[in-house]
Amino acid sequence: MSLLTYSVLLVLLYTVKVSGEACPNGWTRHDASCYFFVDIHETWQDASAHCEALDSQLASIQSEREDVFLRNTLHQLHVHDSTARVMYWLDGTDIATETEWTWAYSEEPITKYTHWCPHQPDNANANEDCLRLGKFCDFGWDDGDCETKEFFICERHDKEYVYNFVLMGWYRHHFNS
Structure with a gap:
């Protein structure tokens, strides 16, 4: 077995081990993240602080x-709720510049994927600047007043999982030339 093959196998084994770690109690794993579905009503800013x-x-x-994972x-979680007024805050906002939606934590523009209701x-009443999922449209995306108190979803990225993809790319770049 060549040194390159052995090195790649070690990286793959390490990645599988790290990405298989359990999420904290009460959190749900999906791919490289753990999610916590919080059933406390908070404003968008307070929800963000709670997650932090x-x-x-x-x-x-x-x-x-x-998106499909979160909606499912x-x-x-709400299969027996009769009301359509169930909302969950996400990290998106256009508070800096109206109609320019970004993910607040990463400051990345929301352009790769969207699923608006x-x-x-619609920026109703000219004050809907925070992104939420709404049951009224199959948990699609809706803009809401950031001061409204809603449920929210926290996400914890598996940093080691992402790091190992970068490391594997480095191996490919240096040894597959």
């Missing part, structure tokens, strides 16, 4: 796969 206190941030949705989980975002 848990060494996480409000969830940001980067792909359809992640919320459907399971029909006719959203």
